[in-house]
Amino acid sequence: MYGKGIIKGMGVTLKHFVQTYVEDIKWFGRRYYKPEGIAHRSSKDAKGIFTVQYPEEKLPMPEEFRFIPFLIYDVLEDGTHKDRCTSCGICVKVCPPQCIWIEQTTNPDTGRPVPEPVEFYIDIDICMNCGYCAEYCPFDAIKMDHDYELASYERQFDHIFNKERLSKPAEYYATVRPVNNQLEEAVRAEKAAKKAEREAAKAAKAAEKDAGGESDNGS
């Protein structure tokens, strides 16, 4: 029969249409503007309408979600901030569109680079959110953020983020990426333990040597 295909197709549309209302009744009052409702609408059991009413509703962000990077600082016991960044320049080298600029200084006394950047800029108009800087930074100093609502009225200056604008405390990182943070903390703790061990061994060796030297002198 001509038109059977259309009717069959209309049946599918009707099903979708009805399901929306059935789901509304089933989830009475909890389908919209509630985290569990939003989660349900983007799960495998989602039926009927599935659009999310941004900005009133927002999709939950998975931990790995990445947007413009930020710099991490640790808060020391005396309340001062210590940048984790050592201005080693690896993120500059791996950044595909070359949107990171770092100003490094040298200590005038020793002539060696100071392990903290004087300035750190990211041109967020150019940043392609690739995540390489975070992936390849050896000091866990730069990480990808979850904050994606960055629209502004000005583009010439506001979109070049400086160190101040980029820096966020380590606790913030622990809240946006708890799993990753824990893993990295563990690795860092292990490294620190190893380092302490090595230093202790070195000190012991030095002490031994000193003792040996003394006995040598004595003979």
Next chain:
Amino acid sequence: MTEAAPVVQSVLETRFPGVVTPDERKGYEGYIVTKEKLVELATALRDEMGYDFLSSVTAVDYLSEEETNLEVVYHLYKSTGGGSLVLSVQLPRDNPVVDSLVSVYPGADFQEREAYDLMGIRFDKHPDLRRILMWEGFEGHPLRKDWKEAYHNEDTKPFSNRWPDGQIFRSEDKNPYGKNNIYPVGFDPTKWEATEESLLYAGLGKAVGEKGNIETDYLVVNMGPQHPSTHGVFRMAVVLDGETIIALKPVVGYLHRNHEKIGERNTYLHNMPFTDRLDYISSLSNNFGYALAVEKLMGKKGAPSERAEYIRVIMAELTRISNHVWAIGFLLNDLGAFFTPALYAIEERELILDIFEATTGSRMMCNYFRFGGVARDFPEGVLQKIRDLVFERLPRKIDDIDAYLTDNEIVLTRTQGVGILTPEDAIAYSATGPMLRASGVPYDIRRADPYGIYDRFDFDVAVRYHGDCYDRFIIRLDEIRQSIRILEQALDQIPEGSVISGSNPYQVRVPAGESYGRVEGPKGELGFYIVSNGKPHPWRYHVRAPSFINLTAMEKMCIGQKIADVVVILGSIDIVLGETDR
């Protein structure tokens, strides 16, 4: 290279003595051909040795202190499967002219125009040799190594002004608009008249002349570049007799950014996120192709770990599903079923993108593959989500879409018998992917020239035989079902272990040589041709873009059809302009 290579080599050397010599440079496996005999050789290869499929034509500029040659590189395959035959022709820099292969392989048409446009190679006897991606008022051939762009900073990345004394500036401040353009000698942009337009129409003019018994006037219609059904900024100049199409020329390049030049400045690792932006609907499959090409050059060191191989297949097949549902949805949009089918399709795609986001960090710009593996493992719970989709939801939903659309009489009348491409034409025009298989050629790289671990899975190569728009629509449903089959097996077999072999360094060592990595992307054969000279940056980086090359057959499919069908035919090819224009 295949096992048959020695046979081919002996045949070539006896049949064409002095014409074909094996390429003896380190890391090269092809043949160097003298340019005078190229067409004759290609004809023999096509007709007698089965190399009937021209996959890629591109050019390399070997400019260095010792060398100034330009080289045109051809990758030939058999449509029955197997490895490649690489031919290169060396041309002098001051007069790079070679005979066009369009008469042997019509699929060379756009690719030769591209090589002419970007590298300045002139193809003798090409029917319509014009620039294709750049405009007529453009000075120079940008892929030549001695060509520098307007905002040139340094030849290669990383740029030295970024660190250690990073001084921030914007390129447009240093080089304001107006001073950033170079024009050909004697070219005045203010007096410019669209000369390339007359060239375009002259190209169309060849059809004019054969009139029927009723005296009618021809009408030239430009569809696009801004048009709701061209899937982006894309234009077709169409010559009409009444409503019937007599000639058609696609006009592309509106989104051109010279991806390849950018790629040659980048390090190998830098290129990975840029490949996401080619076909932005299926970034993971682009990653796959690029990773394969580089890993081929790296040899044993580049071999991915076992778990990574499975993750790659899972991601690539999920990408195929999300691309195909999207393509089907928007084909229906083009047919006038405005957005209901598209949204039903997008619903499934969203769930797949959720998985990508949770794993790779981004819904579309995934940047997930690394040389020797992938960037990170699935976070907790994601594998379960994939299982839920693959074993439970997707099969049901694909049946739903099937029931919704396949028997619909409007779909049938609008697509059946429209835009027919015969199998012979499909091969000749270098069509790939669903377009080739809908024409009855069961050619799928996953089977014909397997890469990764595709040889371990049991699946059928989807094939349909009418070559019309309906088959190009329905074959995508078939392919989704096959992808689900592959996914089911991959999910059952995926082993534990590390997701990358080696330490994922930020500087990879790539030995000198050339390689061509190709994958069966959702839109067709996606190939990456890379020439390395052992430095941290690829010397040549070329993308064989299926969306671009599949358009070569557009005119063939449209001639004789009605103007209203153009939109459907275009929709059934499934192009993405990010990839077409590169």
